[in-house]
Structures are given as C-alpha cells and as structure tokens.
Ligand SMILES: Cc1cc2nc3c(=O)[nH]c(=O)nc-3n(C[C@H](O)[C@H](O)[C@H](O)COP(=O)(O)OP(=O)(O)OC[C@H]3O[C@@H](n4cnc5c(N)ncnc54)[C@H](O)[C@@H]3O)c2cc1C
Ligand SMILES: Cc1cc2nc3c(=O)[nH]c(=O)nc-3n(C[C@H](O)[C@H](O)[C@H](O)COP(=O)(O)O)c2cc1C
C-alpha cells in the first residue's frame with residue numbers, strides 16, 4: 235500500500251495511516267469476489283467520477299478502493315457535450331458530459347502506463363455507438379494485464395446515438411455482450427440503465443450474453459428548465475441524474491437485479507452514507523459503487539471501510555458477503 | 561491527469577472567524593493545519609454538513625498568509641450556500657475545504673500591473689496585489705460593484721500601496737482601468753495615483769503593462785475587447801459550475817479557441833486571447 239509522504243496532520247496523511255491500519259482487517263472481513271475477481275473491499279469508484287484513477291491521489295490513496303472504474307473510453311476521442319454540463323438540482327446532480335474522453339489511442343499511450351500505480355483492481359469502462367466499437371476496444375485492451383476487468387457501459391443516457399439504444403433493448407444487450415464475450419477472457423461487467431420498464435429483462439439478457447456481473451445502475455434520465463429563458467438547461471435537453479435523491483430508486487433496481495440473476499451485482503446510485511452501503515448489500519449487491527459522493531466527500535471510502543468492518547464484526551460474521559441477501 | 565500527493569489537500573476546519581463586510585459580502589478566515597504552496601488566482605471549495613446543498617462551492621483565495629497559515633475567502637451571498645455559510649450556527653461547525661485548486665495568475669515582473677475586479681471578482685485580487693507588492697511591483701486596481709451598498713471599502717479590497725478606484729458598476733470598472741492606464745502613460749513615471757486625465761488618451765507605451773481581471777462575463781468581455789485593441793496582455797479568471805474541482809468529472813469544460821479546457825484544473829485563469837467571448 236502506497237504511503238503518503240507528508241508526516242503532517244493533514245487529512246490525506248490521516249487517510250493514509252487509517253488506510254494502512256485498516257488494511258489487514260479489510261483483507262479478511264471485507265474482501266469480496268465478483269466472479270473471478272477478488273476485491274479487498276466492496277467499494278468501487280464509479281465510472282466518470284474518478285477520471286483515470288489518479289485525480290484524487292493527494293486527498294485519498296487510490297489503493298483504499300476495492301476497485302476503480304475508469305472513465306468510459308470510446309475508440310475515437312470525444313470532446314463531450316457543449317454548453318452547461320452539470321447542475322445541482324433537488325439535492326442531486328444532473329450531468330450531460332457526453333462521454334468526453336481522449337479515445338483509445340491516447341488512452342493506450344498516456345493512461346495505461348499510469349494504472350499500475352493505483353494499487354487496486356482496475357476496471358476499464360468501454361463505450362461506443364455501434365457494437366463493433368465495444369469489440370474493438372476489448373480486443374485492443376486485452377493485452378494489458380493492468381486492466382483487470384471490463385465494464386460495458388450500455389447505459390449512458392447522454393449520447394444521442396449511443397448507449398441508450400443498447401441498454402434499453404434486451405435483444406441488443408444479449409447480442410452485444412455475446413460479441414464482447416467472444417473477444418475477451420477478462421471478466422465482463424455489464425452496466426445497465428435504470429431507464430427501462432423491466433429491469434429483469436435487461437439483466438437476464440446480459441446474463442444470457444455471458445456477463446460475469448451486473449452493474450446496476452447508471453444515471454436516471456432527468457432534465458431542468460431555465461426559468462429565465464424558458465428553455466432546457468442542457469443542450470441535449472435530458473441529462474443523467476445521480477446523487478442522494480436517486481438512492482431509493484437505485485436500491486429498488488438493485489433489488490430487482492438480484493432477484494433476476496445469480497450473477498454478482500454491483501449496486502450503485504445515490505450511495506452517500508454507511509447505511510446506504512449496508513442497504514445495497516442487504517438488497518443483494520456484492521459490491522457497491524460510489525459516484526457523485528467522490529465530488530462531495532472525496533475521502534468517504536476511509537470512513538465507509540471502517541464502518542463496514544465494524545458492521546461485519548458487530549454482526550458476528552466472518553465476511554461481508556455473509557451479510558448479503560441472496 | 562496527475563495531481564500527485566503534492567496536490568490539493570482536504571481538511572475539515574471550523575472557521576477562525578466570519579466577518580460581515582456589508583450587506584452582500586463577508587470574509588471567512590480559516591487556519592490551515594499546514595503550510596501549503598498557494599498562488600494568486602487559485603481557489604478552494606467549501607462544503608458544510610449544516611448547509612443543505614450537494615456540491616462543494618468554489619471560492620478564490622482572497623488572502624493567504626503562509627506564516628499564520630490563515631486563508632481568507634471573500635464571499636458574496638448569492639444563493640443558498642453562500643447565504644448560509646456566514647450564519648453563526650453554520651460557521652460554528654467544521655467546513656470541508658479542498659485546495660488549492662487550479663492554475664492561478666501568471667505573475668511576472670512588469671512596469672505596471674493593472675487589476676480589474678467586478679463584484680465578488682475582486683476576491684482574488686487582494687492576494688494578487690499583495691504578491692506583486694511583495695515583489696516591489698507597481699499596482700493599480702479598479703473595482704466595480706452593483707451599487708453603493710454593495711461597494712467594499714478600498715482597504716478591504718487590496719493592501720496598502722495599491723492605487724485603487726471603486727465604482728458602483730462592474731462594467732465601468734473597465735473605464736476606471738482605462739483612466740488609470742491613461743494617467744500612467746501620460747505621467748510615464750509608473751507611479752500611479754489616479755488623475756482626471758481624459759480616458760481616451762492613447763498610451764504611447766503599453767509595453768511592460770500586465771492586466772488581470774475577474775468578474776462578470778460582460779465586464780471581462782468588454783475589457784478583453786479593449787486590451788486586444790491596445791495589445792495589452794490580459795489574464796482573466798472565469799467561472800463555471802464545478803462538480804469535483806479536481807479534473808475528475810469533466811463538468812467544468814470551457815470551449816476556447818485552442819480546444820476545450822477544464823476550468824478547475826487548467827483554469828480558472830486563462831489568457832483572454834484564447835477565450836471565445838461570444839460563446
Ligand atoms: C473558480 C471559481 C471561483 C469563485 N470565487 C468566488 C469568490 O472568491 N467569491 C465569491 O463570492 N464567489 C466566487 N465564485 C462563485 C461562487 O462559487 C458561487 O457564487 C457559489 O457557488 C454559489 O453557490 P450558492 O449555493 O450560494 O448559489 P446557488 O443557489 O447554487 O446559485 C445562485 C446563483 O449562482 C450561480 N452559481 C452557482 N454556482 C456557481 C458557480 N460555481 N459558478 C458560477 N455561478 C454559480 C447560479 O447559477 C445561480 O444563478 C467562484 C466560482 C468559481 C467557479
Ligand atoms: C459527472 C458524471 C459522469 C459520469 N460518467 C460516466 C461514464 O463515463 N460512464 C458510466 O458508465 N457512468 C458514468 N456516470 C454514472 C456513474 O458511474 C454512476 O452510475 C451514477 O452516477 C450513479 O451513481 P451515484 O449516484 O453514486 O453518482 C457518470 C456520472 C456522473 C455524475
């Protein structure tokens with residue numbers, strides 16, 4: 235585990251010590267498995283909220299995470315959406331980032347060499363507008379051992395021509411996941427959208443296609459209107475809603491997912507407290523993603539890990555997985 | 561994007577004091593637990609558990625004293641969070657402070673430095689002026705506020721040793737600056753007090769002049785047009801909604817003539833010539 239250089243009383247130094255101190259117990263009590271992946275604890279940084287893993291290093295050792303999911307990558311660079319991209323709304327966050335990312339070439343050249351320093355499981359998030367984008371990304375990144383798993387982003391609601399079409403249609407999900415399954419032997423996590431009528435149908439389709447785990451869920455479609463102009467705030471009209479207000483919705487989606495499949499589930503959406511993490515696990519999640527919380531409390535995993543460890547101990551369980559409902 | 565362990569720090573601190581300056585502005589002072597390297601134009605974000613908003617709010621560093629480790633923020637009560645941060649019940653509790661963030665003003669020796677601020681845009685100029693004065697530079701500051709009641713006393717805006725003029729309209733701060741510039745070039749001795757020299761006097765030599773500004777878009781745009789015309793180098797500090805403040809969310813992107821930049825990490829200070837003023 236990487237140690238902070240500072241010997242002062244800074245939060246980051248405290249984090250580092252805390253992380254170090256809790257490392258051993260985490261290893262035993264908090265470790266969890268997602269198919270063939272073993273995580274030191276169930277906390278996963280959600281895609282798009284952690285850049286490529288390094289952004290918060292000065293305030294939090296990235297090695298504290300069970301896994302870090304990188305920002306979604308597409309084969310070609312994407313500048314992202316014009317105009318306003320984020321807005322706080324009703325205690326949550328609307329975003330219309332538009333999958334801004336440097337594209338596969340730059341990702342390979344500039345990002346992959348840095349991933350080895352993260353000291354945690356690294357999940358690359360793949361996104362695209364046609365199914366061959368996903369297979370192309372998977373095939374090219376197969377050679378990098380530092381990428382421990384793929385997450386297929388089938389659910390980004392921001393891109394007009396992209397994700398939503400795959401994620402909303404069980405037939406397309408199954409076909410796409412099947413194609414990527416053939417292109418890689420890395421663990422395949424499939425991230426689904428909550429913006430569908432039947433969660434169970436999309437989850438079963440991902441399972442049928444060969445997913446190793448289901449990530450539930452991406453952002454909820456929302457919008458906002460500027461009262462001064464009378465027009466939508468975002469150029470794409472609709473935007474993805476995340477943060478604390480979506481928690482009950484996401485918890486329901488995770489519960490429905492767990493009921494629909496025996497695959498491990500990574501639950502996320504609005505998690506901001508220890509209680510939220512516990513509820514996700516009780517709803518059937520093997521691991522829990524934190525997204526918007528990284529913006530509001532970047533060192534949250536320190537306390538959450540300590541709290542989870544205490545919870546497992548108080549329950550007299552040997553491991554956090556024993557507390558999950560099946 | 562590598563921040564490195566040397567990057568921004570996160571602390572939870574109860575403010576040392578919160579001083580009301582007038583009906584709209586207050587100054588929050590916090591003592592940081594350690595010495596940090598902070599540059600004029602950099603910012604921090606603040607969040608309080610006692611204030612029901614989600615995202616941390618960005619504020620420029622208004623003053624920074626490395627010896628006492630006191631950081632001061634000059635805050636305009638504008639909306640939910642900024643109205644509540646000065647509440648005594650809120651300010652008794654710790655604030656989460658993250659910083660320093662972003663890239664500030666590029667400070668180089670010059671014959672004369674002109675600082676232009678509108679509204680809460682005066683916030684970073686105190687620190688900038690102090691840094692310039694410490695390096696024995698000549699500094700003038702023009703500040704504009706919405707009205708007389710909002711206007712801050714000159715000594716609250718900038719340290720002694722700066723020639724300062726204050727107006728009750730952020731956009732006319734640009735006119736004040738033009739007057740200061742004209743008086744400088746007429747007197748050509750680089751000691752600036754402000755005279756009533758005609759504001760259209762054409763400076764014969766603008767070499768060695770640096771201009772820095774922060775404030776409302778209209779003010780910056782008008783200033784940028786003037787500086788472009790006169791060939792004056794201008795650095796502007798821009799505002800965007802911010803999510804993470806650390807380059808992680810891509811929320812603060814700002815289109816420029818040379819491609820889009822993340823204002824939190826590549827800004828908030830940009831060279832005015834690259835900004836798309838009409839976007
Ligand atoms: C880099 C940077 C430095 C800043 N420095 C200072 C400073 O030194 N002093 C100061 O008083 N203010 C500063 N601001 C502006 C300050 O962050 C906003 O006024 C504050 O976030 C508003 O929060 P609120 O909850 O009070 O307002 P809200 O209730 O959220 O909104 C009130 C109004 O403020 C606007 N607003 C909200 N957040 C922002 C934002 N991040 N940027 C621009 N406009 C916003 C909203 O559109 C709305 O019109 C800075 C902003 C940035 C981006
Ligand atoms: C600013 C922002 C950018 C995001 N970018 C991506 C992305 O690139 N790929 C992806 O699969 N999910 C993306 N997400 C969704 C998050 O990974 C997560 O699923 C969602 O925000 C719900 O979790 P939360 O409420 O904890 O944030 C993004 C979310 C936010 C707020």
Ligand code: FES
Pocket residue numbers: 801802803804805806807808809810811812813822823824825
């Ligand atoms: S505020 Fe998140 S990238 Fe700038």
